[in-house]
Structures are given as structure tokens and as C-alpha cells.
Amino acid sequence: MAPTKTTGKDVYSVILPTFNERQNLPIITWLLNRTFSEQNIDWELVIVDDGSPDGTQDVAAQLVKLYAPHVQLQTRTGKLGLGTAYVHGLQFAKGNYIIIMDADFSHHPKFIPQMIAKQKAGNYDIVTGTRYAGDGGVYGWDLKRKLTSKGANIFADTVLRPGVSDLTGSFRLYKRDVLEKLFQSTDIRGFTMQMALAVTAKSQGFSIAEVPISFVDRVYGDSKLGGEEIVEYAKGVLQLWWST
Ligand SMILES: Nc1nc2c(ncn2[C@@H]2O[C@H](COP(=O)(O)OP(=O)(O)O[C@H]3O[C@H](CO)[C@@H](O)[C@H](O)[C@@H]3O)[C@@H](O)[C@H]2O)c(=O)[nH]1
Numbered sequence: 001m002a003p004t005k006t007t008g009k010d011v012y013s014v015i016l017p018t019f020n021e022r023q024n025l026p027i028i029t030w031l032l033n034r035t036f037s038e039q040n041i042d043w044e045l046v047i048v049d050d051g052s053p054d055g056t057q058d059v060a061a062q063l064v065k066l067y068a069p070h071v072q073l074q075t076r077t078g079k080l081g082l083g084t085a086y087v088h089g090l091q092f093a094k095g096n097y098i099i100i101m102d103a104d105f106s107h108h109p110k111f112i113p114q115m116i117a118k119q120k121a122g123n124y125d126i127v128t129g130t131r132y133a134g135d136g137g138v139y140g141w142d143l144k145r146k147l148t149s150k151g152a153n154i155f156a157d158t159v160l161r162p163g164v165s166d167l168t169g170s171f172r173l174y175k176r177d178v179l180e181k182l183f184q185s186t187d188i189r190g191f192t193m194q195m196a197l198a199v200t201a202k203s204q205g206f207s208i209a210e211v212p213i214s215f216v217d218r219v220y221g222d223s224k225l226g227g228e229e230i231v232e233y234a235k236g237v238l239q240l241w242w243s244t
Pocket residue numbers: 016017018019020021048049050079080081082085101102103104106149168169170171191194218222223224225
């Protein structure tokens with residue numbers, strides 16, 4: 001495992017899993033480029049697409065050329081899930097810091113400079129975007145989805161007490177070697193993985209700081225979260241309760 005470099009120039013790799021994000025991908029890539037360029041930060045984007053039928057890969061291939069050498073496209077043959085998409089993308093990422101986020105603007109790149117500044121301020125292992133502290137919030141979800149998300153956080157916090165206000169959110173900055181270690185430490189993947197990574201990180205003594213974010217529901221396309229994932233999540237919390 002390569003240790004996170006503390007000398008030399010930092011490189012931030014954004015791992016962006018996509019499934020049917022043809023409409024969102026050009027704009028999110030444009031925003032990422034603008035954000036990093038304005039701050040004079042070295043960056044790359046690793047798009048991990050799972051054979052989206054809507055032509056996401058054709059759009060991604062154009063972006064690879066347009067933003068060369070900053071963007072790479074890594075593909076898998078079928079929809080294999082969000083968690084394993086991050087693990088897959090990490091193999092190709094060159095940065096010593098890894099940012100994971102969604103492609104549908106629920107996670108706005110404007111928060112990235114704040115996350116980077118926060119990480120540097122305390123040399124934190126992880127900085128997580130939080131919808132449930134400070135100025136953070138959720139916009140555009142119906143009451144059922146809001147209650148599901150809040151309930152999922154309260155459930156895991158009650159059972160596992162990790163002291164992180166947004167366990168299920170996935171807009172995060174990790175030191176690369178910390179993320180690699182966490183992937184090796186838990187085999188929980190899917191939507192449950194965000195919670196499992198945060199809980200495992202805390203139990204291993206890694207430091208986690210938070211940056212309030214506004215999470216805005218997607219405009220284009222559909223959420224891939226369903227009832228099956230909610231059951232998986234509850235199982236994941238209990239699995240961690242046994243093992244940590
Ligand atoms: N490669 C790949 N990408 C996927 C897959 N499933 C979803 N994605 C991508 O993963 C991102 C999140 O998927 P959404 O379907 O938009 O998730 P969501 O319902 O908005 O859920 C969000 O909030 C949850 C917490 O409330 C988070 O746990 C989750 O990670 C995500 O941020 C999007 O960029 C989407 O294209 C998959 O099987 N494979």
C-alpha cells in the first residue's frame with residue numbers, strides 16, 4: 001500500500017460512477033475542470049460507467065479527448081453497483097487524494113475547495129460532506145425519501161455511535177492510502193458502503209471532519225436506490241455491530 005504523500009504536489013482524483021448520466025456528465029465535468037483550474041489544483045476525473053444503455057460512454061469518450069489529460073473512462077460490462085464502482089475506479093486513479101461523488105449534481109463541485117481546505121487544516125484522513133449539520137440540507141426529496149435517509153442515519157448512529165452526522169452520504173474526500181485500507185477492511189458494498197466505510201474508519205482510529213453541503217435531488221434521470229438497498233443497509237448496520 002502506497003502511503004499518502006505529504007511532500008510534492010498533491011493530485012486529487014475524482015471517482016465518478018455513472019449509470020445513465022449522458023445528460024449530466026458534460027456539465028459536471030465542465031464544473032470540475034473550472035473548480036480545479038481556478039484553484040490551481042492538480043486533478044483528474046475517473047469515470048466508471050457500467051455499460052449505460054443511454055450512450056453515457058460515447059459522451060464520456062468525447063470528454064476524455066476534450067479535457068485531455070485530465071479525464072479517463074473505465075468501463076464495466078453491466079450494472080454492478082455503486083460500491084464496487086469506487087473500488088474499480090481506485091485502481092486507475094493516480095492521485096494521493098480521492099474524491100468520490102455523484103454525477104447528477106446532487107453533489108456540487110463548489111464544495112470541493114472547502115473539503116480540501118478542511119482536510120489540510122487538520123490533516124484529516126477523511127472529509128465528508130454532511131447534509132445533517134451546520135448549513136447542510138436536502139432539497140427536492142419527498143417526505144418519504146427524507147425520512148428514509150434521516151432514519152437510516154439515526155438507526156446506524158444509535159446502534160454504532162460513530163459520531164458522524166451523515167453516514168449515508170457519499171460526497172467525500174479520502175487520503176488515498178486510507179481508502180485503500182478501508183476497502184480491504186470491509187467487504188460491504190452497494191449503497192450501504194458509505195456508512196460501513198465511515199464506521200470502519202472510526203473504529204480504526206482515522207479522523208473524519210465534516211463540511212456542510214446542500215444535496216439537491218437530480219434533475220435528469222432516476223435514482224437507482226430501491227427497497228432492496230434499504231434492507232441491505234439494515235443488514236449492513238447489524239453486521240458492523242457484530243464485527244466492530
Ligand atoms: N457505475 C455505476 N454507477 C452507478 C450505479 N448505480 C448508481 N450509479 C451512479 O452513482 C451515483 C448515485 O446514484 P443515484 O441513483 O443518483 O443515487 P441517489 O439515489 O441519488 O443516492 C444518493 O444519496 C444516497 C444517500 O442518501 C447515497 O448513499 C448515494 O451514494 C447517493 O449519493 C450517480 O452518479 C449514478 O449514476 C452502478 O450500478 N454503477
